Amino acid sequence: MIDVTDLSVSFGTTPAVKGLSFSVARGEILGLIGESGSGKSATALALMGLLPRTASTSGSILLDGEELTTASEKRLTALRGRAMAIVFQDPLQAFTPVHRVGAQIAEAVRVHQRVPRKTAARRAVELLDLVGIRDPHQRARAYPHEFSGGMRQRALIAMAIANNPGLLIADEPTTALDVTVQAHILEVLKTAQRETGAAVLLITHDLSVVAKVADRVHVMRRGATVETGTVEEVLRAPRETYTKELIAAMEAEDRPASPRPLRTVLEVRDLVRHHPGVKAVDGVSFDLRSGETLGLVGESGSGKTTLLMEIMALARPQQGRITVLGRDTANVSRRDRRRIRRDLQIVFQDPSSSLDPRMTVGAIIAEPLTTHRLSPARVPELLKQVGLPLDYAARHPVHLSGGQRQRVAIARAIALDPEVLVLDEPVSALDPTIRAEIITLLENLRAERGLSYLFVAHDLPLIRRIADRVAVMYRGRIAEIGPAHQIFAAPAHPYTKALLRASALSDDDPLIAQGCRFRPRCPLYAELPAAPRSRCVTEEPEITGDSGAACHHHPGEAP
């Protein structure tokens, strides 16, 4: 269907793609995998003829035997959306915000098919139905921002297959989504492929996505091909070191189990934080002991970040209690609060926004020291500890790579010798190979300094590697908490099971006022007979003790 030979793309003097060749047959799914900057998105745009004018292309792209690199803009316009279509990664921005979703899909139909407005609108509703959007009539009249991320991604797929294209390109279709929704989107993509019989080019940085749906895989790095073959071959027996690294980053060993230390450094009890209309944190309890790492996982919107911000604020919570190093945050003096801050530090997700762009690296690392009236003489030592050369102290964050910036953020966090480090997705903004380095650094620091980590991540293999204990959050509450090996080996809560298996859960998620908040999406609830069901409807499940699952029907509970 599509035949790419020796494709090169460059922007000015910077090459983005170098001599890439691949082909995808009708009905086949090819996974194109690579880290950011590997040129995979430029490839997608080159296929669609959507590269900006500043880009220069060489090589050949044959779509059904027709050469695209030399085709006229008029011809490309006619082919786009009909012979080849693309699904961009969701961000809110993929749909024009001021037009209704249905109208935008109908527009795609009417560009290529001479049909009346009404027919196109009906077709849009059918397409929305096909990609699994409930109540498509209603939903077609909604505006893009009224859709959830998963729904928007579905709608994008619907738009892409509106004219039964022969080639369907999906550019990071699941990147912005939660694990359980990701699984859904991949299924929809497969459905779409079956319906249209298209050749699918699936572009992603996530090996597990490729493993799930692709037939063949093509690994890219810095614009060039690293390795190619069937998914089986490449994942089972990778030939290149780079591929091996990628695969290694996906898998993880359990952290050896050890007895729980005694001293509690952070204790959260029944913490509540409601924003107007949103119960962001709705009764959360856990404790973190000295030298221990608690992994906190959950989908976006589960309240993880709000929880962290509540802890970091060191103020009186709306309800419940936070105790840091034995001091209740509800009644500490301003001076005590400053003192506690020395022992409780945070590392944010995105180092490019957590470092003040106008300060030098040295000034950034010195700031906690000077704030607490300590000498900044330790800065070189700290740089060394996080593995940065000393002369980096004079640089500005913009001139550092993502991984180096995160090292600076870590140096700043450990400058005051804290006891507790809160890590909010500290590596999810980094590429897999860099990610591994930072994790090693964090592990070493923990071992050297006996730090306690409250580690938030959505990457489960990572949590498995680094955490002693795991807490799974769902909609502002903890669904399950316990020792990591236990949770990974025998998850008790149906939600934890779905997360671990990355299995699809319905992304339809109404607000629940009473009873178990997970039941609309719960596969277990769906199968239960009426009698035990009623308990889920009336009674909110609680966790007692320091491990357990908030489910009335998990194996440990009486049925």
Place this chain on the structure above:
Amino acid sequence: MVRLVNYVALIVVASSLAWLLAAVTLDPRANYAGRTPAPPAGVVDAALSEVNLNDKDPLFDRYLTWVSGVVRGDFGHTWDGASVGADLAERAGVTLRLVTSGLVVGALLGLTVGTLAAVGHRGWFDRLSGGAVFLLLAVPTIVLANVLIIGTVWFNDTTGTRFLMVSGEYTSGGPLDRLRHTVLPALTLALPLAAILSRYQRSAMLDVLDADYVRTARAKGLPRRKVIVNHALRTALIPTMTYLTFTFGALLVGATITETVFGWHGLGQRLISAIVTSDVNTVAGITAVAAVTLVLCAVVADVFQRVLNPGRAR
């Protein structure tokens, strides 16, 4: 509701401040100073007290008199006894006609130039219009107005024609006559407005042309022109229209200059003459009108947002 109260409070405080400031600084007595024979002090006092302008009366009493008048819809009198309300009502019409024609011409010109410049980013039109806008922005309204007048007079004198008129709102009153008088003042208002607006629209369009949804629209096979009009322009108008409503207020100030230079008997011209003749009530009245207009602009901007950006308040 809270917003409405806030708006009303803003108008009330703004007008009161203007009245107080004018009452403290301006000296209506000066209007009698140059008379020969000099009128007796008592007569002047009586005449000023009559129109609530006597600085010998306690300030607070005068303020109360003014406020109670305004509440009843009476904006007070000028120093020679004319009604401020009636005068301003008549002049508001003149200003409105001027500003509206300037706004319409300026907005259309600015939006068109800005959009075309963004679409041909870094092309000849972008560069050319950028240069023109840059020069235009450096020409103060007072210079622009005078240059237009000088140019026109020169043109009329050289060619012997008299199509464009440089002074007054009309001479005989027919539509063509009004148009002949309107062209120059409207241009004086429209050109700077178009200049800024085009830059604004250009940057809004550039932001939007880069957006993912424009790429999506092209990816589904829409021709470029359709993508630009239905998706890009439609979205870029949201910030620009809000901006435009707020410039209405700036145009009022521009109108002060334009009216004075071109001899239109509007609010702006009255403002200058009121300060010269120390008419406290007129100054406060014009402030009130300006404040109401600006608040209305905020309301209109809000409405525009709702219409252009359905479903969401951004």
Place this chain on the structure above:
Amino acid sequence: MSTRLWGRFTARATAGPQPAASRFPGISAPVETRQEKRPRMFSATGIAGLALLSFLAALAVLGPILIPWTSSDRDFEAFLQPPSANHPFGTTASGGDILVLTLLGLRKSLIIGLVVAVAATALAALVGAFAGYFLGWVDRTLMWVTDLLLVIPAFLVVAVVSSGQEQWIALVVLLAAFMWMVTAKAVRGVTIVMRDREYVKAARFMGVPAHRIVLRHVIPNLASLLIADATVNVSAAILAETTLSYFGFGVVPPDVSLGSLIADGAPTALYAPWTFWWAAGLLIALIVAVNLVGDDLRDRFDPALRAPE
């Protein structure tokens, strides 16, 4: 006055891309082609602007010292004469030397523009940053005052109050007092976005006191916006001053400003062009120079473009 609004557009243009870039971290940004490298030093237009501005400033400072005439001198042998060796710019109807008058006007306009812009921008930075960072009642109070000053026609108040003043410094204070609001609103808007930036949160969680966060992290990061707005305010202040002086409310005799010179010259411009065009031309040149420098400074102060040490 209208040029002040230019600031809104430029501010948005500079503040815009930053949050967008951090919105979806970790997702490979597809094609970043628009990020062409901008020059690190002054660009050609910037140099031209700076040269023009220095030239005008030198003229304004040195000119009146070197010229044998003063502003109050009258040449009773030359009324309304075209440029000659004795009077290179010609004379006014009352025999004043236009060259010295124009240069003195230029000097006054330049000083007023600079002082007003610096004062107004500093005030705007403080009001906007504190309002945006603290929010709550601080914000409501400060923004109410800002709105109030926006609603009052600035032209009117400055004209009313300064009409009795002989001192031009009073005019400076008044102009500054009415020129900070739009910038303050822009600063507040950016600050609200910025207070949720992680580096500001990081400082907060580190125990840095709030006022220090504002002064050390918030305001420095607004530098590009502030510098852009300051230059915009320079030209806005010059325009406001000349407009007021044109109507006789700003700089009053014996002081002269480009505005009062234009007002004096306009009626005679047709048959004695030198009475109008020198002042008008210099005013335009001055604003062109300021705008050129302003555009360039904005590019230069973008932190992402700073060269590594």
